[in-house]
Amino acid sequence: MKILQFESVTKLQLSEPISKHYFLLRSLPATFPGQRIRSAKFELFPEVPYTLQKDGFGNWMESGSIPFPHTEFVYKVSGIAEVSELDREPEHLHPMYKHPSHYTHMNEDMIEFLENVHLRGTTLAKAMQLADAIYWYMKYKAGVTSTLTTAIEAFTQKAGVCQDFSHVFIAMARHAGIPARYANGLPLGKGPSHAWTEVYVDGTWIGVDPTRNRLVGDDYVRFCIGRDFLDCALERGVLFGSASQSQSTMTHVIQQ
Amino acid sequence: MKGLVANVGTINKQLARYGVKFGIYKNNEFHERLFPFDPLPRVITAAEWSVLEKGLIQRVDALNAFLGDIYGEKNIIKDGIVPEDFVYLSSGYLPQCEGIKPPLGVFSHISGIDLVKGKNGTWYILEDNLRVPSGASYPLIARDLCRKCSVDTFKNNKVKDNRDYGDLLKGAMDAVNTGGINVIFTPGRYNAAYFEHSYLAEKSGSVLAESQELFVEDNCLYYRSLEGNLKVGSVYRRISDEYLDPLCFLQESLIGIPNLMSAYRAGNVAILNAPGNGVADDKGIYYFVPKMIEYYLQEKPILSNAPTYLPFYEADQKYVLENMDKLVIKDVAEAGGYGVLFGNELSPEKLEELKATILAEPRRFIAQEVIDFEDLPLLEGDTTIERKADLRAFVLSGTETKVWPSGLTRFSRNPDSFIVNSSQGGGFKDTWVLSR
Numbered sequence: 001m002k003i004l005q006f007e008s009v010t011k012l013q014l015s016e017p018i019s020k021h022y023f024l025l026r027s028l029p030a031t032f033p034g035q036r037i038r039s040a041k042f043e044l045f046p047e048v049p050y051t052l053q054k055d056g057f058g059n060w061m062e063s064g065s066i067p068f069p070h071t072e073f074v075y076k077v078s079g080i081a082e083v084s085e086l087d088r089e090p091e092h093l094h095p096m097y098k099h100p101s102h103y104t105h106m107n108e109d110m111i112e113f114l115e116n117v118h119l120r121g122t123t124l125a126k127a128m129q130l131a132d133a134i135y136w137y138m139k140y141k142a143g144v145t146s147t148l149t150t151a152i153e154a155f156t157q158k159a160g161v162c163q164d165f166s167h168v169f170i171a172m173a174r175h176a177g178i179p180a181r182y183a184n185g186l187p188l189g190k191g192p193s194h195a196w197t198e199v200y201v202d203g204t205w206i207g208v209d210p211t212r213n214r215l216v217g218d219d220y221v222r223f224c225i226g227r228d229f230l231d232c233a234l235e236r237g238v239l240f241g242s243a244s245q246s247q248s249t250m251t252h253v254i255q256q
Numbered sequence: 257m258k259g260l261v262a263n264v265g266t267i268n269k270q271l272a273r274y275g276v277k278f279g280i281y282k283n284n285e286f287h288e289r290l291f292p293f294d295p296l297p298r299v300i301t302a303a304e305w306s307v308l309e310k311g312l313i314q315r316v317d318a319l320n321a322f323l324g325d326i327y328g329e330k331n332i333i334k335d336g337i338v339p340e341d342f343v344y345l346s347s348g349y350l351p352q353c354e355g356i357k358p359p360l361g362v363f364s365h366i367s368g369i370d371l372v373k374g375k376n377g378t379w380y381i382l383e384d385n386l387r388v389p390s391g392a393s394y395p396l397i398a399r400d401l402c403r404k405c406s407v408d409t410f411k412n413n414k415v416k417d418n419r420d421y422g423d424l425l426k427g428a429m430d431a432v433n434t435g436g437i438n439v440i441f442t443p444g445r446y447n448a449a450y451f452e453h454s455y456l457a458e459k460s461g462s463v464l465a466e467s468q469e470l471f472v473e474d475n476c477l478y479y480r481s482l483e484g485n486l487k488v489g490s491v492y493r494r495i496s497d498e499y500l501d502p503l504c505f506l507q508e509s510l511i512g513i514p515n516l517m518s519a520y521r522a523g524n525v526a527i528l529n530a531p532g533n534g535v536a537d538d539k540g541i542y543y544f545v546p547k548m549i550e551y552y553l554q555e556k557p558i559l560s561n562a563p564t565y566l567p568f569y570e571a572d573q574k575y576v577l578e579n580m581d582k583l584v585i586k587d588v589a590e591a592g593g594y595g596v597l598f599g600n601e602l603s604p605e606k607l608e609e610l611k612a613t614i615l616a617e618p619r620r621f622i623a624q625e626v627i628d629f630e631d632l633p634l635l636e637g638d639t640t641i642e643r644k645a646d647l648r649a650f651v652l653s654g655t656e657t658k659v660w661p662s663g664l665t666r667f668s669r670n671p672d673s674f675i676v677n678s679s680q681g682g683g684f685k686d687t688w689v690l691s692r
Contacts, residue, residue, distance in 0.1 A: 022472070022514035024503040051475040053521055056354030063503070063518040065473060095344040096351055148508075231351065236503045238514040 001084035002218040003038075006186050008193060008251040009076045010235065017069035018241030025235050026224040027077045028052075028060040029185065033204070034088035035222055040079030046070055059224035059232055071243075075235075080256070083218040090203035097179040097200065101227035104171035107152045113137070114172045123178055127199045127208050128215070130176070134169055135213035147229065162195040162211040163229055169197050169210040170228060183207065184234050185223040186251045193234055193249050198225065221253060257413075259406025260295040261635060267401045268293050274397060275451040292683035293398050294634045298645065298665040299688045305416075308371075308379060308649065309659045311559030314549055316367045316651040319384060319536050321552035323363035326535055327353050337551050338544045339568070345619060346541065346588075348387070348534015350497060352504055356521050356530075359432040360655065363530040366392075366428065366492070367651040368664075371559070372629040372644075380562045380627055382646060383542060386533040388494055391664040392650050393452040394684050396421050396459070399662070402686060416689040418662030422459025424652045429460065429490045431654025432526035436489030438462040439479055441470060443495045443511050453494050462492065472515040477525040490526040491516075497531045539588035539622050540566070563625040567618040576623040577611055583623040585610060598626065632685070634667060643667045647687060663687040 008027065031037045042062060044050060050064035066073065100106065106114075117133045119126040141159040151171040154164035166182055173180035179200035187194050187209075196209040196216055207216025226232030239245070260267075272290050300308070325332050326343055333340045343349060368389025370382040399418055403410055429438040440462045442453035457464035469480050470488065477488040493500065499509040504517035519525050535541065543564045546557040565572040565583070576583060580599040587595030602610065614621050631642035645667040650660040665685040 022503060024515060024518070049474060051518055051522065053518060054355070055521075056351045056356075061518065063475070063515050065471075065515065067473065094351075095340050096349075099345060227351070230507075236507060238502055 001082060003256040004081045004083055004188065004219075004221055004253050005079075005256055006081060006221045006251070006253045007076075007078040008186055008249065009074065010193075010247065010249040012073040012237075013246045013248075014071045014073075014239075014241075014243040015245070016241060016243035017071050018239050018243050019069055020240040021066040021070070021073065022238040023062075023064060023066075023073070023235070024237070025062040025075060026055075026059050026184070026232055027062060027075055027234060029079070029081060029221055029223045030054070030058060030060050032058065032222070033091055034083065034085050036082040038080040038082060040077065043076045045072070045074040045076075055232075057224070057226050057231060059226070073237075081221045083221065085207060085216060085218050088204040088206075091205060093179055093200050093203075096227055097181045098174060098177075100171065100174065102230045103150045103167045103228040104174065105150065105152060106171050106175050107155075110152065110155050110168070110172060111175065113155070114175060119176055123199065123201045124206060126176065127173060127178055127180075127201070127206075130172055130178075131169060131208050131210040131213055134165060134172070134210050138165060138168065140165070140211065147233070165211040166195045166197045167228055169208070173197070173199060181205070181225050182228045182232060183220075183222050183225050184232055186221045186253050188219040188253045188255065190250070190252050193223075193251055194220070195229070196220065257296075257406075257409055259409050260297075260402055263402075263405035264293070264295040264635060267295065267398065267405060270401050271398065274455075276394060276397060291394060293394075294667065294683055294685045295402070296633055296635055296640070297686040297688045298632055298647065299690065302690050302692050304379075305661065305689045307558065309661075311379075311557070312369055312649055312651050312659045313657045314553065314555060314558050315369065315381065315384070315545060316364060316653060316657055318545065318549040318552050319367070319386060320361070320363050320653060322548045323386075323530065323533060323536050324357075324361050325552075327356060327363075327532060332548070332551055335551070337547050338541070341619060342538075342540050342544070342568070343535060346535045346538040348497075348532070348536070348538050350505075350532040350534075352517065353530070353532035356532075357523070358520075358530050359434060359523065359526045362432055362653050363533055364536070365432065365528040365530075365653050366425070367529075367653070368392075369649045369651060370646055371649060372562075372627055372646045375628045375630055378560065380560050380629075381542075381545070382562060383539065384537040384545065385648075386529060386537040388496065388529065389648070389650070390449045390452055390494075391648055391666075391684075392421055392660070393455045395662050395664050395686055397455065398684070398686050413688070414691045416661040416691045418660065418689075421650070421660055421662070422456070422461070424658060424660055425456060425460040425492070426462070427658075428652045428654040429462065429492060429526075429528060432528070433489035434523065434525055436477075436487035436525075437479060439465050439470070439488050439491045441465055441467070441491050441493040441495065441513075443467075443499075447494070449494065456492075467511050467513055470513050470516075472513060472519050475515070475519050475522050475524055477513070477516060477519050488525055490528060492528040497534065500527075500531060539586050540568075540619065543622060562627050565623045567614050567621050567623065572623075573614070573618060576614065576621075580607055580611065580623075582626065584626050585614075585621055585623050588620055588622060632665070632667060634683075634685075641671075643669065643671065645685065661689040 151167035154160040198205040224232040364386040368385035567573040633640040
């Protein structure tokens with residue numbers, strides 16, 4: 001078990017004031033098997049009321065709108081999580097994690113790639129072999145994909161970011177009969193937020209990070225899960241106006 | 257009746273003037289066309305109707321119970337009545353709706369249940385439509401025109417008045433209204449069913465609104481009117497689930513309302529019909545509806561399904577593969593009369609191809625016995641011809657479940673076709689329910 005102190009600040013900067021802005025964030029981690037949230041604090045700038053609800057996947061959602069002109073939108077979350085990946089309670093497997101979802105369909109090339117990996121051994125061993133194969137096949141490259149990029153598109157161009165590595169992994173794992181889901185959150189250290197995957201092994205979910213080719217262990221604070229990015233984006237927004245936007249996220253997780 | 261026949265030209269002209277149209281997709285192109293009206297009504301006797309009415313109420317009540325269970329406790333799966341893959345593999349199942357309890361526990365407020373009458377006199381359920389079933393306005397407006405053209409017809413025949421559809425709709429909306437106005441939410445005038453949206457808004461006393469007139473603030477839905485913002489208590493939306501809210505479903509949707517789903521989840525607005533209902537009107541789930549009636553209501557089903565086989569079950573699969581030439585095979589992923597194949601119309605190669613697909617993806621198909629259903633006479637020139645026709649009955653659920661004593665009878669123009677879906681061409685008739 002590790003005690004992780006986490007902080008994340010996201011800043012959205014707009015070139016012109018926008019008149020109206022709707023947001024839906026998943027910026028507060030929930031307590032779930034393998035993770036207990038001791039404390040968490042959420043702040044929004046500009047300060048507007050927001051609604052806190054759990055979505056259909058058990059993630060916290062913070063939703064609301066900013067009904068006046070603004071050029072900056074900042075949200076900040078900080079808290080303390082106890083992470084103990086190894087003694088996760090068994091969970092019922094929801095069958096939706098066995099089948100292709102919006103971003104995680106396969107094409108012929110992906111099926112062929114998967115066959116050539118020759119997965120063998122235990123479910124977890126297979127998952128790690130698959131993560132390894134994808135890690136060496138795809139190049140981590142920012143700016144070549146977007147939040148709309150599917151697993152097929154990312155695989156075809158052999159490059160992408162953590163979202164794309166995770167989608168390719170999920171598509172292939174499910175195709176190989178390993179239930180898999182998408183996870184979002186913060187890894188130990190400094191940097192942007194991160195996406196990884198979980199595979200269902202003998203009654204529990206185990207975190208696998210194909211972008212870093214490693215097991216997640218007790219080093220990640222999980223914010224939300226879903227079938228793929230569509231279900232559990234950390235942030236979604238609808239903006240009214242014609243401003244160009246730039247966004248930065250700074251996260252910091254330290255072990256206590 | 258003669259008065260109706262004599263005036264069919266006038267009625268169809270009036271329908272065209274009102275803009276009573278239907279949109280169809282053909283070769284990936286969208287075409288709008290008129291929905292021709294045939295003046296010879298389908299007549300349902302009072303005795304027949306009383307059975308249909310009870311059976312339809314029972315069926316819709318069970319379907320509503322199923323939806324509450326699936327997005328809640330899931331007892332029907334735990335008890336092994338419906339295999340979980342059938343539920344969760346359905347494209348209509350929306351995990352985003354897990355845990356939402358809509359007002360009064362009603363999910364399907366306006367249900368369109370399609371039936372056919374066999375030559376043996378038995379009515380069979382063909383499919384349930386629990387998402388946004390359309391078509392109530394067609395018989396409603398046609399009846400109105402018929403009355404004007406031939407007053408005597410309705411004096412001489414004891415036909416149940418069907419002009420209360422607007423009241424039934426208002427009743428269903430009022431029952432679940434969380435405080436505020438009733439709104440019919442339309443994607444806009446370019447939608448194939450825009451005529452119906454505006455007509456139903458008028459008949460039910462609701463406000464017809466497009467997405468730019470609706471917004472969520474403080475987790476409540478509002479309508480932007482000239483007099484200021486009005487809170488919306490119930491919204492009868494005529495757009496499909498995935499476009500409802502770009503922050504919850506498809507982010508590229510431009511016709512949705514941001515954060516509508518959050519307001520709905522919080523119980524601050526009722527959405528008719530509930531998002532996620534597609535899981536209960538899936539062609540694969542259809543097979544289980546009689547079992548749902550027994551499971552939730554502890555009653556015997558009053559109305560029958562068409563005899564259906566699920567290749568998912570081994571015994572059924574064997575039967576289907578051996579009797580393909582007698583069966584109609586339906587791809588559960590397709591709607592609107594598409595993906596329906598008649599075994600006896602397929603070439604030997606196509607038949608083998610289909611068998612292989614069924615073996616590879618048994619969950620994707622259902623197979624049904626071809627029902628020899630009743631022909632109804634249509635007017636053609638000075639004479640009549642016989643064609644296949646079905647009936648869409650409209651069932652409205654609020655504090656109680658009611659069946660509209662009318663319905664949409666659709667017929668096929670093609671003499672060999674058993675497919676009467678409006679998306680596939682054809683026309684419609686008035687449906688007379690006799691009061692005695």
